[in-house]
Amino acid sequence: MTQIVYFSTKSGNTRRLVEKLQRDAKRIPFESGEPLPVTTEPYVLIFPTYGGGEVKGAVPKPVIHFLNDERNRRHLRGVVGAGNTNFGTAYCLGAHIVARKCQVPLLHCFELLGTPEDVAILHQELDRV
Amino acid sequence: MLSRVNAINWNRLEDEKDLEVWNRLTSNFWLPEKIPLSNDVPSWQTLTAAEKQLTIRVFTGLTLLDTIQGSVGAPTLMKSARTPHEEAVYTNIAFMESVHARSYSSIFSTLCSTREVDDAFRWSEENPLLQKKANLILERYDADDVMKQQIASVFLESFLFYSGFYLPMHWSSHAKLTNTADLIRLIIRDEAVHGYYIGYKFQQRYQEASAERQEEIKAFAFDLMFELYENEVRYTQSLYDEVGLTEDVKKFLHYNANKALMNLGFEPLFPKSTTDVDATIMAALSPGADENHDFFSGSGSSYVIGKAVATEDEDWAF
Ligand SMILES: Cc1cc2nc3c(=O)[nH]c(=O)nc-3n(C[C@H](O)[C@H](O)[C@H](O)COP(=O)(O)O)c2cc1C
Ligand SMILES: [Fe+2]
Ligand SMILES: [Fe+2]
Numbered sequence: 001m002t003q004i005v006y007f008s009t010k011s012g013n014t015r016r017l018v019e020k021l022q023r024d025a026k027r028i029p030f031e032s033g034e035p036l037p038v039t040t041e042p043y044v045l046i047f048p049t050y051g052g053g054e055v056k057g058a059v060p061k062p063v064i065h066f067l068n069d070e071r072n073r074r075h076l077r078g079v080v081g082a083g084n085t086n087f088g089t090a091y092c093l094g095a096h097i098v099a100r101k102c103q104v105p106l107l108h109c110f111e112l113l114g115t116p117e118d119v120a121i122l123h124q125e126l127d128r129v
Numbered sequence: 130m131l132s133r134v135n136a137i138n139w140n141r142l143e144d145e146k147d148l149e150v151w152n153r154l155t156s157n158f159w160l161p162e163k164i165p166l167s168n169d170v171p172s173w174q175t176l177t178a179a180e181k182q183l184t185i186r187v188f189t190g191l192t193l194l195d196t197i198q199g200s201v202g203a204p205t206l207m208k209s210a211r212t213p214h215e216e217a218v219y220t221n222i223a224f225m226e227s228v229h230a231r232s233y234s235s236i237f238s239t240l241c242s243t244r245e246v247d248d249a250f251r252w253s254e255e256n257p258l259l260q261k262k263a264n265l266i267l268e269r270y271d272a273d274d275v276m277k278q279q280i281a282s283v284f285l286e287s288f289l290f291y292s293g294f295y296l297p298m299h300w301s302s303h304a305k306l307t308n309t310a311d312l313i314r315l316i317i318r319d320e321a322v323h324g325y326y327i328g329y330k331f332q333q334r335y336q337e338a339s340a341e342r343q344e345e346i347k348a349f350a351f352d353l354m355f356e357l358y359e360n361e362v363r364y365t366q367s368l369y370d371e372v373g374l375t376e377d378v379k380k381f382l383h384y385n386a387n388k389a390l391m392n393l394g395f396e397p398l399f400p401k402s403t404t405d406v407d408a409t410i411m412a413a414l415s416p417g418a419d420e421n422h423d424f425f426s427g428s429g430s431s432y433v434i435g436k437a438v439a440t441e442d443e444d445w446a447f
Contacts, residue, residue: 011329052153053318068446085415086321112391117401
């Protein structure tokens, strides 16, 4: 089964969505200095956008550092974006950027904690990839 | 004995979110002069008298909420801030609310006559539904319960504005008042960070509370949401029935009520069948909300983002 790797800051919205999925999941730590996970199997990456409407900062730094490891890029099968439509054109922009840079599909975008429908869609997508 | 007074040290943080949000809010700083509102004058002339009156009233209602949040809401939260940095973030929020309130007057002075505007302000003082909405919040700010103040504040930031924000998104989806809509989008972005941050500070206290206290607070939050919601529906009907938009505005209310609850860490309340806002409104709010939307080609702001991607972050190593 496809693994989940996710990033979530201290506000923990994305963490709570991932917990609702009740699937095997690894967290990219948000404190700098903590070791980043190295993947050995196919996985889907879930993370929030944090650019505040701008391109700069859209992908959180720990996610960039995680993807800078070639092994983690090799196993990446898809991206799921967390965000808030209040950020207009930058809604889930970080996920769009990573999907394009790594040439993998953007599977889904959701807001904040996600709705029950988001959870259902994510199960479907995770079973499919 | 004199009590000791501490100077704020941004190099010693108790909560890194304070600095992160401070940095985001300060780098997002803007003033209404940045937006060429006068380009909307020809488009304003195409609105009927009723549409003009509706728009001015809606913006006056929004002005009232920003005024409350700038002069009462954020200063109230400041008093119970746990860190000097949290306090500083509220000073920024308070100031930006004043910028928001100021912006509506810039729109008015560009598009409307003094008489039309004076009429709308009088309307806002006399309208029982708008006054009730303001008072429901102010009562909670007055009572000495920090978590309840935070809940009221998140509901103002993340729910109460949206009956008003709907209208400029509607005009924008019809290619009307598009510069005004650009200004409103800046406000909408600011409100997202405000609602997020106050909700985050609320959740820290909520996590520390006893089970009984959590139960009390959660019940309070849902009761207040229902009370505000009921009033919002009537306010929405009184404004939008005439232009036939009430049903879709209500969906927008449900959608944003869910997000306000999520900012407090509670699960969404309204089911999907009641939150499916018209796609053109969602597109006006967030052109990227559709996953099939291609950020990297096309035109307008998405094109600008596409060009910027190559140079976006020095940390990328591939
Ligand atoms: C400072 C700040 C900037 C944000 N910028 C964006 C953005 O550009 N685009 C977006 O879709 N969401 C943006 N968001 C919303 C977050 O992605 C959203 O709140 C998410 O649920 C946070 O996840 P977390 O709690 O797991 O860290 C921003 C939030 C904050 C606080
Ligand atoms: Fe505001
Ligand atoms: Fe605000």
